[in-house]
Amino acid sequence: xxxxILVIGGDAGGMAAISQVRNRRPDVEIVVLERSDWTSYSxxxxxxxxxxxxxxxxxxxxxxxxxxxxxHRVDVRMRHEAMAIDLDGRFVEVRAxxxxxxxxxxxxxILIGTGGSPVRPDLPGxxxxxxxxxxxxxxxxxxxxxxxxxxxxxxxxxxxxxEMAEAFVHRGLRxxxxxxxxxxxxxFDPDMAARIEHTLRDNGVNVVLGARVSxxxxxxxxxxxxxxxxxxxxxxxxxxPNSALAADAxxxxxxxxxxxxxxxxxxxxxxxxxxxxxxxxMHLVSGRPVHLPLGTVANKQSxxxxxNLGGGYATFPGVLGTAIVKVFNREVARTGLSExxxxxxxxxAVSTTIESTTRAGYYPGAEPMAVKVxxxxxxxxxxxxxxxGGVGAAKRIDSCAVALTAGFDAETLLQTDLAYAxxxxxxxxxxxxxxxxxxxxx
Amino acid sequence: xxxxILVIGGDAGGMAAISQVRNRRPDVEIVVLERSDWTSYSxxxxxxxxxxxxxxxxxxxxxxxxxxxxxHRVDVRMRHEAMAIDLDGRFVEVRAxxxxxxxxxxxxxILIGTGGSPVRPDLPGxxxxxxxxxxxxxxxxxxxxxxxxxxxxxxxxxxxxxEMAEAFVHRGLRxxxxxxxxxxxxxFDPDMAARIEHTLRDNGVNVVLGARVSxxxxxxxxxxxxxxxxxxxxxxxxxxPNSALAADAxxxxxxxxxxxxxxxxxxxxxxxxxxxxxxxxMHLVSGRPVHLPLGTVANKQSxxxxxNLGGGYATFPGVLGTAIVKVFNREVARTGLSExxxxxxxxxAVSTTIESTTRAGYYPGAEPMAVKVxxxxxxxxxxxxxxxGGVGAAKRIDSCAVALTAGFDAETLLQTDLAYAxxxxxxxxxxxxxxxxxxxxx
Numbered sequence: 001x002x003x004x005i006l007v008i009g010g011d012a013g014g015m016a017a018i019s020q021v022r023n024r025r026p027d028v029e030i031v032v033l034e035r036s037d038w039t040s041y042s043x044x045x046x047x048x049x050x051x052x053x054x055x056x057x058x059x060x061x062x063x064x065x066x067x068x069x070x071x072h073r074v075d076v077r078m079r080h081e082a083m084a085i086d087l088d089g090r091f092v093e094v095r096a097x098x099x100x101x102x103x104x105x106x107x108x109x110i111l112i113g114t115g116g117s118p119v120r121p122d123l124p125g126x127x128x129x130x131x132x133x134x135x136x137x138x139x140x141x142x143x144x145x146x147x148x149x150x151x152x153x154x155x156x157x158x159x160x161x162x163e164m165a166e167a168f169v170h171r172g173l174r175x176x177x178x179x180x181x182x183x184x185x186x187x188f189d190p191d192m193a194a195r196i197e198h199t200l201r202d203n204g205v206n207v208v209l210g211a212r213v214s215x216x217x218x219x220x221x222x223x224x225x226x227x228x229x230x231x232x233x234x235x236x237x238x239x240x241p242n243s244a245l246a247a248d249a250x251x252x253x254x255x256x257x258x259x260x261x262x263x264x265x266x267x268x269x270x271x272x273x274x275x276x277x278x279x280x281x282m283h284l285v286s287g288r289p290v291h292l293p294l295g296t297v298a299n300k301q302s303x304x305x306x307x308n309l310g311g312g313y314a315t316f317p318g319v320l321g322t323a324i325v326k327v328f329n330r331e332v333a334r335t336g337l338s339e340x341x342x343x344x345x346x347x348x349a350v351s352t353t354i355e356s357t358t359r360a361g362y363y364p365g366a367e368p369m370a371v372k373v374x375x376x377x378x379x380x381x382x383x384x385x386x387x388x389g390g391v392g393a394a395k396r397i398d399s400c401a402v403a404l405t406a407g408f409d410a411e412t413l414l415q416t417d418l419a420y421a422x423x424x425x426x427x428x429x430x431x432x433x434x435x436x437x438x439x440x441x442x
Numbered sequence: 443x444x445x446x447i448l449v450i451g452g453d454a455g456g457m458a459a460i461s462q463v464r465n466r467r468p469d470v471e472i473v474v475l476e477r478s479d480w481t482s483y484s485x486x487x488x489x490x491x492x493x494x495x496x497x498x499x500x501x502x503x504x505x506x507x508x509x510x511x512x513x514h515r516v517d518v519r520m521r522h523e524a525m526a527i528d529l530d531g532r533f534v535e536v537r538a539x540x541x542x543x544x545x546x547x548x549x550x551x552i553l554i555g556t557g558g559s560p561v562r563p564d565l566p567g568x569x570x571x572x573x574x575x576x577x578x579x580x581x582x583x584x585x586x587x588x589x590x591x592x593x594x595x596x597x598x599x600x601x602x603x604x605e606m607a608e609a610f611v612h613r614g615l616r617x618x619x620x621x622x623x624x625x626x627x628x629x630f631d632p633d634m635a636a637r638i639e640h641t642l643r644d645n646g647v648n649v650v651l652g653a654r655v656s657x658x659x660x661x662x663x664x665x666x667x668x669x670x671x672x673x674x675x676x677x678x679x680x681x682x683p684n685s686a687l688a689a690d691a692x693x694x695x696x697x698x699x700x701x702x703x704x705x706x707x708x709x710x711x712x713x714x715x716x717x718x719x720x721x722x723x724m725h726l727v728s729g730r731p732v733h734l735p736l737g738t739v740a741n742k743q744s745x746x747x748x749x750n751l752g753g754g755y756a757t758f759p760g761v762l763g764t765a766i767v768k769v770f771n772r773e774v775a776r777t778g779l780s781e782x783x784x785x786x787x788x789x790x791a792v793s794t795t796i797e798s799t800t801r802a803g804y805y806p807g808a809e810p811m812a813v814k815v816x817x818x819x820x821x822x823x824x825x826x827x828x829x830x831g832g833v834g835a836a837k838r839i840d841s842c843a844v845a846l847t848a849g850f851d852a853e854t855l856l857q858t859d860l861a862y863a864x865x866x867x868x869x870x871x872x873x874x875x876x877x878x879x880x881x882x883x884x
Binding site (some may be wrong): 012042044045048053054059060284294295296297299300314316317318319320321322323324325326331333335360362363364392394395396397398399401402403405406408411412413414415416417418419420421422423424425427428429431 | 454484486487490495496501502726736737738739741742746756758759760761762763764765766767768773775777802804805806834836837838839840841843844845847848850853854855856857858859860861862863864865866867869870871873
């Protein structure tokens with residue numbers, strides 16, 4: 001009988017593997033089960049579709065199910081959901097939502113790419129809150145916007161919350177961003193988060209911090225800090241892995257209930273792989289397991305899983321928590337450990353923040369930018385970076401991410417031959433200025 | 443007697459050392475000899491002052507001699523030129539151009555930061571050709587422009603030549619860029635150089651290749667390809683190290699006559715250091731000595747020399763030949779070895795060029811960009827990158843430069859956690875797409 005590789009989930013965690021499998025194994029049967037109507041779309045693009053910069057929303061779909069079928073000879077089954085995995089019997093219970101039929105599908109190897117779901121707090125009126133996680137969510141948001149709402153409340157001041165707040169301002173809504181914490185976006189240290197907060201306020205977002213939401217009423221969000229008027233409510237309070245299927249099958253779970261995988265993305269069961277928002281990663285700086293539900297990570301993990309499913313050899317070394325976000329006319333990025341994360345991981349760290357410019361100071365269009373660097377006191381080893389600034393500032397985080405991956409100390413990055421010309425950078429790149437300054441603290 | 447550290451040359455190669463020396467040695471006397479009227483200015487900014495983007499030209503001066511004196515307690519002697527170094531006697535013969543006096547100045551340690559000079563071909567009429575090397579050159583160019591010239595010829599299609607051609611187009615001159623070679627800017631492979639050439643042509647520059655200049659007449663430049671009308675002629679045909687002083691003192695010279703230095707920037711004589719355009723560097727990928735007269739390299743070398751002169755310990759590991767240039771509305775960058783350089787260094791290499799976009803394809807303002815990667819066939823080790831594209835494309839060369847410094851192979855950079863959000867990048871950064879594609883050739 002033909003060998004069958006089963007992929008559960010038709011988004012990045014599952015689909016990035018497919019070309020890798022097919023390239024190596026023209027002979028195998030590949031079946032994809034996707035419970036929704038969508039495959040392979042850019043969830044990260046949803047705030048821009050909602051804000052109106054990307055139109056129509058269909059542009060977010062990278063490939064249709066039919067394109068997958070044609071290109072990789074894959075049996076893509078839409079609105080088919082894996083209900084249970086029987087590891088001993090080597091089959092999956094599948095529910096076909098269209099026909100309301102349930103059937104058994106045998107497999108030789110399996111890739112679990114079930115993704116994640118937005119955290120859904122148990123609040124009165126929570127059903128009124130929209131999300132920005134799937135294309136269905138995006139369609140619902142656009143439908144609501146066509147009803148001419150005046151006010152919006154975004155619950156949760158993380159990356160998605162900040163992007164959605166900006167989207168609503170673009171749509172002309174009076175917008176509030178509310179978070180229960182003392183600062184926005186806890187991936188950043190408080191000083192950098194404050195810059196983000198000021199940018200949001202400067203652009204008309206009402207930022208409310210330290211206010212836990214207690215209920216979502218038809219016309220307002222109820223918080224400890226009072227009622228926030230809201231024709232529209234969006235939740236962005238985190239993502240949890242969709243790992244119930246894996247757990248029920250007896251697979252080992254780790255951080256936040258994500259599926260534990262080895263370097264080859266194999267789970268605790270042989271021939272069973274996992275990738276994407278449902279899977280755990282290793283943090284390259286802290287050396288600790290983390291759950292980091294990001295599209296880039298999903299793509300990389302899935303590619304590695306696909307190579308291994310196809311009989312090749314590849315490993316996914318881990319993540320840095322690199323992230324980048326546009327906040328109106330500012331750019332923000334981070335990688336590695338923040339000050340508090342470094343302390344939590346047991347590092348004796350020093351940090352400093354420098355102010356520089358995106359281009360040579362005398363060159364037209366030079367904008368201010370700040371770089372924060374965190375380094376190990378005893379060794380100078382770089383632990384993390386945070387960047388805030390104008391156009392051209394934030395993608396500099398990539399050179400920092402490569403340096404962290406390589407285990408550079410501050411002196412080594414300072415000596416690295418980065419690019420300089422007046423339209424692009426001061427003679428010392430701001431990242432290197434930060435390294436130079438942190439060296440003085442060691 | 444107070445120890446005296448003598449710095450010959452008041453630009454980057456000399457001056458970046460001074461704060462390092464002073465921080466470590468509050469007690470020493472520091473004397474700087476500068477033969478011109480200028481210290482510490484951005485020579486790289488000259489094309490933009492000539493083009494009119496940077497105005498007034500004084501903005502290119504980072505610090506005045508008086509600022510150096512005040513800030514670091516340095517005896518800066520302007521229009522004083524070191525004529526000879528007597529290593530046994532530990533003194534320098536100094537010519538004070540103002541007073542036309544010559545005197546002896548003893549030293550304990552010395553830093554040679556004499557810089558480089560533009561290559562000056564031995565041609566009839568060469569005195570009519572201007573240069574774009576010093577602030578004096580820039581003032582001369584601006585004076586010529588005020589005489590309302592109609593036509594300009596730039597001789598030499600390297601970085602400075604390309605920048606000057608753009609500057610003249612901005613000033614409304616009919617501009618020709620002539621080079622004796624078969625391609626522009628030999629730091630790039632022919633395919634990428636062709637993109638640069640097309641961009642120049644699209645913006646009105648008359649590019650003439652394979653045409654050696656035989657004379658510079660009052661109204662035209664005479665080449666094998668005919669006469670090129672020229673109210674104004676600028677030379678940009680390379681830089682040679684100003685190493686005669688070092689050579690006459692018996693110091694060892696290397697590539698292109700640059701001063702040989704060890705990892706601490708010390709020359710072949712104890713207590714004698716060299717840094718900047720006069721000094722040799724080590725190429726980190728080829729492992730071979732090179733002469734790379736760039737401001738960033740000068741700053742780094744000079745800082746290292748300053749730390750060592752001050753009794754500290756620092757080393758300058760070497761260079762990658764990283765360079766970046768704006769060509770009208772395109773951005774271009776390179777790092778490491780080109781295909782031909784890799785072959786010359788003995789590498790068995792493969793290369794590929796990918797086409798991607800600066801932002802997610804669906805995001806407004808996404809512009810095409812191309813990344814060329816060169817990798818060692820047997821190991822996948824990354825050897826070099828070349829980038830051509832729209833706004834936001836070229837500074838990505840920095841992540842490549844860090845990866846080359848770390849000795850990454852293509853798989854390692856492909857796995858690195860680079861930043862993604864739709865306004866900044868596709869889900870796979872174009873640099874990683876290039877890595878993914880070159881892996882298929884190994």
